[in-house]
Amino acid sequence: MKLALKRIHTYFYQYSVGFFFILFWPVLFLLSKRPKLFRYINKLRQIIAFISSASSGIFYRATFEEPIDWSRTYVICPNHTSNLDVSAISVHLRNNHCxxxxxxxxxxxVLKFFFNTIDITVNRESKMSSFRAFKQASEKLKNGVSVVIFPEGTIPDxxxxxxxxxxNGPFRLAIEMKVPIIxxxxxxTWKVLWDTGKEFGSRPxxxxxFVHKPIETAHLTLDDADALRDEVHAIIKQKLLQA
Incomplete structure (x- = not known):
């Protein structure tokens, strides 16, 4: 009975996302025709993420190790355990990001609209696709758009x-572009909805x-990419152990 209710909740959450996406679709469509206004697509995504989650009893809370200067551009690297991670992070970022x-x-x-406009897709089995994706990410950073990359590459099974x-990709990118990494x-999030929720459902x-302080990369070279990767992994692992 409990599992059935959790699965019903998952469907309710998913339909809430779809409902609010359709509600905002006319504005999103108009914005998609004007690349100079793409940052407002991001703002609407934050609104959709918040209200669709809140209507399902799901809320997001962020703790910052130190205040973030949102006028700067970053490569943002979270661990990944749930489809809710995208919403949780998006809601709390205060700069333009993809x-x-x-x-x-x-x-x-829903997601195909954002990946066809403001986000970046990558086929991780293709070196050419990865090259193109990170080239696109470099252009985003040059234009002042922060890039969120899950360095695990997928949600663990x-x-x-x-x-x-x-x-290594996000760490090499941050070093090449001389931008801080967060x-x-x-x-x-996995306790509320693991992966897509198909197996265990979800709940309010x-x-x-936890948003850690930025790590500067301006003084680093590509030879330091592995060390930076290991440093970020250790930071996140330590925080998970403390939770």
């Missing part, structure tokens, strides 16, 4: 989820994320 995600997300009813090894620890609750 997400990098797997190519399959272009088939999602094991439950409860454990932190997996990080890929580690973000998603502490318990508060999802906590």
């Amino acid at each position: 997400f990098m995600g797997k190519e399959e997300l272009r088939r999602h009813f 094991n439950y409860p989820p454990a932190l997996h090894a990080f890929k 580690p973000v620890t998603s502490l318990d 609750g508060i999802c906590d994320i």
